[in-house]
Amino acid sequence: MFNFNQKNVLVVGGTSGINRGIAENFARVGANVAVISRSQEKVDDTIKSLRALGSKKVAGRAVDVRDAEQLKNQIVELTAEIGRWHVVISGAAGNFPALAMNMSANAFKSVVDIDLLGTFNVMQSVYPYLQKPGASIINISAPQASIAMIAQSHVCAAKAGVDMITKSLCVEWGVEGIRINSVVPGPIDGTEGMARLAPNDAMRDAVKKSVPLKRMGNVDDVANLCMFLASDFASYITGAIIPVDGGWVVSGAGSMNSILAAAMKS
Ligand code: HXC
Ligand code: NAP
Numbered sequence: 001m002f003n004f005n006q007k008n009v010l011v012v013g014g015t016s017g018i019n020r021g022i023a024e025n026f027a028r029v030g031a032n033v034a035v036i037s038r039s040q041e042k043v044d045d046t047i048k049s050l051r052a053l054g055s056k057k058v059a060g061r062a063v064d065v066r067d068a069e070q071l072k073n074q075i076v077e078l079t080a081e082i083g084r085w086h087v088v089i090s091g092a093a094g095n096f097p098a099l100a101m102n103m104s105a106n107a108f109k110s111v112v113d114i115d116l117l118g119t120f121n122v123m124q125s126v127y128p129y130l131q132k133p134g135a136s137i138i139n140i141s142a143p144q145a146s147i148a149m150i151a152q153s154h155v156c157a158a159k160a161g162v163d164m165i166t167k168s169l170c171v172e173w174g175v176e177g178i179r180i181n182s183v184v185p186g187p188i189d190g191t192e193g194m195a196r197l198a199p200n201d202a203m204r205d206a207v208k209k210s211v212p213l214k215r216m217g218n219v220d221d222v223a224n225l226c227m228f229l230a231s232d233f234a235s236y237i238t239g240a241i242i243p244v245d246g247g248w249v250v251s252g253a254g255s256m257n258s259i260l261a262a263a264m265k266s
Helices: 019-027 040-053 068-082 105-131 153-176 194-197 201-210 219-230 252-265
Strands: 008-012 032-037 058-062 085-091 136-140 181-183 239-244
Touching: 008 019, 008 068, 008 105, 019 032, 019 040, 019 085, 019 194, 019 219, 032 040, 032 068, 040 058, 058 068, 068 105, 085 105, 105 136, 105 153, 136 153, 136 219, 153 181, 153 239, 181 219, 194 201, 201 252, 219 239
Parallel strands: 008 032, 008 085, 032 058, 085 136, 136 181, 181 239
Antiparallel strands: none
């Protein structure tokens, strides 16, 4: 359905889970793909896979999105290797379940710095190197941006901020033909995020029951939405916060409160 031949795609946080699935799906449809994350080992492994899937130009860098200066330098280098960016996915994130009273200021700050400040750093760093007009930026958000959850105050605050960056920069950069949207995955099977929030079968089953479609999603579900948003089919969509969650946010995600509350007691 999609053809991204000769399109350049950068996936930040693209070396595992959902974001790696997004990077690999863009590689399958012909895009040149670069990835960034902290671990050089994960970057190298992802690059190998992207090449095997058909990307003609691939590259990657080990950088922490909290380090604005390093990130800027590495994006300059990646742009020199790959070219200006048609698509940027910003999805680096951190999460652990912790009650507010059991979290240090640094614990709260770590998640805010990775998710929220990291998203700002990514967007500011790529801005000079975007294809204008036409670039599509996709920030990976989470249900916590709109659904309050026990043991998730750090993630709720950070991801709500991510969605407001999406909206505010869509207004600032729209005049240059840059589109910016948030994608909100629901519970996605086999990921680090769900392993941290629902670490056993009973919790996983409870999550599945709470989704209107009665299943968790998979990484391809999220990648398909990202490819659509990055394509010309979505050329009039910007500033949107779009769930891909089997209906979880409209009915069900709130049940995480009883699931997490029980886990926090045990
Ligand atoms: C309380 C905790 C904690 C926990 C860490 N901290 N885990 N506090 N409960 N379970 C505290 C530490 O004690 C420390 O505070 C501070 O957090 C920073 O921890 P570090 O380990 O030094 O930080 P760092 O190495 O930068 O690692 C960041 C991290 C880590 C977020 C803590 O887990 C990480 O790298 N995560 C990346 C992968 C990940 O989380 N993926 C899932 C994304 S899912 P002190 O005060 O001791 O210094 C997602 C949403 C899913 O985002 C939604 C599903 C529906
Ligand atoms: P994951 O596998 O842990 O992916 C996180 C990615 O970000 C990894 O590539 C990680 O690689 C990188 N990363 C983490 N901290 C970083 C930092 N400081 N600097 C640079 N890169 C960093 O998690 P996931 O569960 O697939 O989640 C992916 C995205 O989807 C996140 O934005 C998450 O909030 C969102 N989401 C997930 C779910 C779910 O069900 N899993 C639901 C809703 C939203 P390194 O370790 O090498 O840095």
